[in-house]
Structure formats: C-alpha cells, structure tokens
Amino acid sequence: MKKIVIANWKMNPETEAEAVKLAKAEDFKGVVITPPFVFLENIGEILKKAELGAQDVFIGSKNKKAYTGEVSPEMLKSLGVKYVIVGHSERRKNFKETDGIINKKVLAALKVGLKVILCVGEGKAQRAKGKEAAKRFVASQLKKDLRFPTNYKLFTTHLIVAYEPVWAISSNRNSKSDTPQDALEIIKFIKSILNSQFKIHNSKVLYGGSVSTKTIGGFLKYKEIDGFLVGGASLKVGEFRRIIKAVKI
Ligand code: PGA
Numbered sequence: 001m002k003k004i005v006i007a008n009w010k011m012n013p014e015t016e017a018e019a020v021k022l023a024k025a026e027d028f029k030g031v032v033i034t035p036p037f038v039f040l041e042n043i044g045e046i047l048k049k050a051e052l053g054a055q056d057v058f059i060g061s062k063n064k065k066a067y068t069g070e071v072s073p074e075m076l077k078s079l080g081v082k083y084v085i086v087g088h089s090e091r092r093k094n095f096k097e098t099d100g101i102i103n104k105k106v107l108a109a110l111k112v113g114l115k116v117i118l119c120v121g122e123g124k125a126q127r128a129k130g131k132e133a134a135k136r137f138v139a140s141q142l143k144k145d146l147r148f149p150t151n152y153k154l155f156t157t158h159l160i161v162a163y164e165p166v167w168a169i170s171s172n173r174n175s176k177s178d179t180p181q182d183a184l185e186i187i188k189f190i191k192s193i194l195n196s197q198f199k200i201h202n203s204k205v206l207y208g209g210s211v212s213t214k215t216i217g218g219f220l221k222y223k224e225i226d227g228f229l230v231g232g233a234s235l236k237v238g239e240f241r242r243i244i245k246a247v248k249i
Contacts, residue, residue, distance in 0.1 A: 003220075003247045004160065004206060004227030006032040006053065006117060007234030008085060016042060023047055025237040031244060032083050032117075033234075037071055044080045053083030053117070056091060059104035073112040083115045085229075087145055089123075089166045099144030106145060110154045117229065118145055119208070120190070121164040131182065135189050138163070142193055152199050160204045161194065162229040163187050168209030170232045177210035180218035180225075188224055213242045220246065 007028075013019050019039040028050035035043045037054060044052045058070040076084060086109060087102040102118075109116050120141040122134040146155065163186055168178045177183075187205045194203040207219055208229030219225050228247065234240045 006229045008231045009035045040079050051082045054081050055085050057084045057109050060108050073109050084109045085117045088119045102145045103147050115158045117160045119162045119164050121166050124167040155200050162206040162208045164208035170210040177215040183207045184222045216246050
C-alpha cells in the first residue's frame with residue numbers, strides 16, 4: 001500500500017506570503033498539507049497535486065447556534081479541504097480538549113465526508129511506566145475518541161490514526177523520535193484494537209514525532225507503518241522534499 005505523508009504546519013509560517021512560498025516550493029504530489037485555517041483558501045488554490053487538510057474543526061455540524069471563532073466542517077469542505085487533524089496532543093494539552101470533545105469532532109467531520117486524522121499517543125509519564133501502560137493509555141483514547149453508535153462504515157473508509165507519542169514530538173524541547181521497533185509494536189497494537197473493537201480490518205496507522213531525514217529510514221522498513229505525520233521537518237523545503245522522496249522509494 002502507498003504510504004501516506006501529512007504535513008502539519010501547526011501555527012506556521014507567520015505570514016501569508018511565506019505560506020505561499022512554502023506551498024510553491026514543491027509539487028507535493030500525493031501529500032496532504034495542513035496549513036493554518038487563515039491560509040487554507042490561498043494554499044488550496046496553489047496546491048495542484050497535493051490534498052488540503054485542516055488542523056482542527058468545530059464539534060458540530062449544521063449547528064445554528066452562535067460560536068464565535070469556530071470553523072465548521074461544512075466551511076472546511078467548501079474550501080476544498082479533504083482531511084482534518086483531530087485530537088492532536090497540543091490541542092489536548094493546551095486547549096484542554098477531552099476525549100469527549102474529540103469524539104464529537106471526529107463524528108462531525110466524518111458526517112460531512114472529511115477524512116479524519118485522529119492523533120493518539122501516550123505522554124512521558126505513562127511511558128515511564130512501560131510500554132504496556134502506554135498501550136493501555138492509547139487503547140483508552142481510541143475507545144473514547146471513536147465512540148460511535150452504529151455505523152462503522154466511515155471508520156473504514158475515512159479514518160486514519162496517527163500514533164504520536166507526546167514525548168517524541170519535537171515542539172517539546174530535547175525530544176527525540178521513538179525507536180522504529182517500539183513505534184511498530186504500538187502501531188500493531190493500535191491496529192489490533194481497531195480490528196477487534198471497531199471492525200476496521202484495513203486500518204491506516206501513521207507514525208508522528210520528530211520525523212526527519214535522519215529518522216525516517218528505520219520506520220520505512222516496516223510495512224505496518226502506513227506513513228507519517230510530519231511537523232517541524234515539513235516547514236524546511238529541502239528536508240521535506242527528501243522525506244517525500246524517501247517515502248516513495
Ligand atoms: P514534529 O511534529 O514532527 O515536529 O515532531 C509532529 C506533530 O506534532 O504532528
């Protein structure tokens with residue numbers, strides 16, 4: 001299966017001009033680019049071969065109430081957005097997004113046909129207790145974030161899970177990526193949960209956390225790792241180009 005590469009620009013770059021420059025630097029064929037909301041429209045027009053994604057979405061769809069500052073799934077769709085990141089650890093931590101909120105966002109996005117990139121991953125404290133504790137934590141996130149009454153169909157076609165151990169995300173100073181072997185073990189575990197508890201038999205699970213040209217080789221050895229969610233390295237043109245090239249080999 002073709003690997004998936006998603007660029008998470010986070011709150012970067014600072015100006016629209018810089019964002020445009022970044023989007024024009026490469027054709028990004030087959031890659032998903034997730035710029036900040038304010039740049040989506042412009043970047044969407046520039047990207048010809050890449051798909052457009054957003055970094056967050058409002059919890060509801062077609063909600064008539066007033067929600068100052070929020071962006072609905074329909075709004076994203078109308079701009080040509082195809083993917084949305086939900087439950088990123090930075091939103092869980094900095095904006096106190098609970099699994100309940102994340103579950104609502106997942107369902108709202110799926111309802112309008114967006115593809116969801118659900119981020120899960122244990123923090124430093126859980127990992128310090130060992131890999132089994134990390135697995136229990138991730139399993140509990142999946143159980144709560146994917147709570148869904150009846151229809152599993154959209155999970156099968158429209159859900160991607162990104163395993164991002166929080167301690168490996170490079171926005172934390174001094175962090176380094178997980179070892180490919182440990183990431184593989186947890187990714188296989190996530191797939192087994194998705195298979196047994198959610199009837200998703202061909203799940204797609206990515207790795208994210210300090211992916212760079214230095215680290216990617218190890219992860220590429222494993223077919224079970226379906227691709228990468230790339231933060232910091234996706235903002236460096238040459239570095240990201242090399243990552244895309246490496247993934248496509
Ligand atoms: P990083 O970010 O590649 O800079 O570690 C990944 C992410 O937060 O999605």
